[in-house]
Amino acid sequence: MIRHFESPPLYVQGPNLLARCGAYLGRVGVRLAVIADAVVEGIVRDPLERTAEEHDLDIIFLQFGGECERGEVERLAALCLGVDAVVGAGGGRAVDAAKLVGDRVGIPVVSCPTVASTDAPVSRVAVLNHADGSVEEIRLLSRSPALVLVDSQIVAAAPPRYLVAGMGDAMATWFEARACWRAGGKTLFGHAPTWAGLSLARQCWENLRRHAREALSQAQAGVVGEALETVIETNILLSGLGFENGGLALAHAIHNGLTRIPSTHEALHGEKVAFGLLVQCVAEEAEEVEEVLSLLLGLGLPVTLGELGLERSEEALFRVVEYVFEKETNKLENEPVQLSPEGLMEAMLRADALGRAARSRG
The missing domain is CATH 1.20.1090.10 (Dehydroquinate synthase-like - alpha domain)
Incomplete structure (x- = not known):
């Protein structure tokens, strides 16, 4: 049987990382879409916008509806046409939604967990749920996230x-x-x-x-x-x-x-x-x-x-x-x-x- 090892190419972790992650983000693209719910956007928007400005990146924010279900993924994917990469910020559902969007649109994914509640940010697997939260499908994606950014100061505050x-x-x-x-x-x-x-x-x-x-x-x-x-x-x-x-x-x-x-x-x-x-x-x-x-x-x-x-x-x-x-x-x-x-x-x-x-x- 074949032995096979999966891994993102780059994982970065440290306190106050988001305020200084522009050089890492620049590796995956210039125009980035960030998927985050309203609470998470309030946490990550300021540091991401500041580092984006410093590195001449264009960031747009797309509000996540809260459940990683088929309709939500399709909605977000339509909004990500034309961007270079998609960033999933928040917990496992938001990150998995971004991974599914990236897979559907064919663009790199950046995982940006604000909690350390699951191992979803590094995996080439995404859980697609029904609207009621039950599991619909465990989907194997075409590639792992291109970049994982973990701001331990944000995680500590959760x-x-x-x-x-x-x-x-x-x-x-x-x-x-x-x-x-x-x-x-x-x-x-x-x-x-x-x-x-x-x-x-x-x-x-x-x-x-x-x-x-x-x-x-x-x-x-x-x-x-x-x-x-x-x-x-x-x-x-x-x-x-x-x-x-x-x-x-x-x-x-x-x-x-x-x-x-x-x-x-x-x-x-x-x-x-x-x-x-x-x-x-x-x-x-x-x-x-x-x-x-x-x-x-x-x-x-x-x-x-x-x-x-x-x-x-x-x-x-x-x-x-x-x-x-x-x-x-x-x-x-x-x-x-x-x-x-x-x-x-x-x-x-x-x-x-x-x-x-x-x-x-x-």
């Missing part, structure tokens, strides 16, 4: 919940890549995992074990310290390269199934992935299950169905399980254990029971 959600997403990266490797599975691109991908995925887990709690404290204080810089890089760069080149497994399959339940839509991507990771550890009987549970608890990530807004009912769980076995077989095949619908249902209930017991112990 609500800490987003950073924590990103930790939940990144924590799963190692366990899913390891499962894929052990199962002889494939990445989303149909290739064998690489040692490089596996190593990057493992470093996600090691960094979070060592630095997650301190990084959260720094974020809560609005301080850009070394631990926070490490976790921002882990959530975005290491996790993105780790999942693309290491593979996805049960944790993300559970996430995608959970999006089918409207009551879970208030939970962030990484929060649903975090519970999916706990389910995966239970299903695999992983030796790290207690350590994973402890870190999830310490960070305030969901460890029970109720914390995701999901009732502990057979009907609700059946909908998740049904979706996983109908739409997520590629991820199930990346598991080193054989799972049946009944076995997955049991693993979800056992994970929920572990979480509830741990919560009750305080």
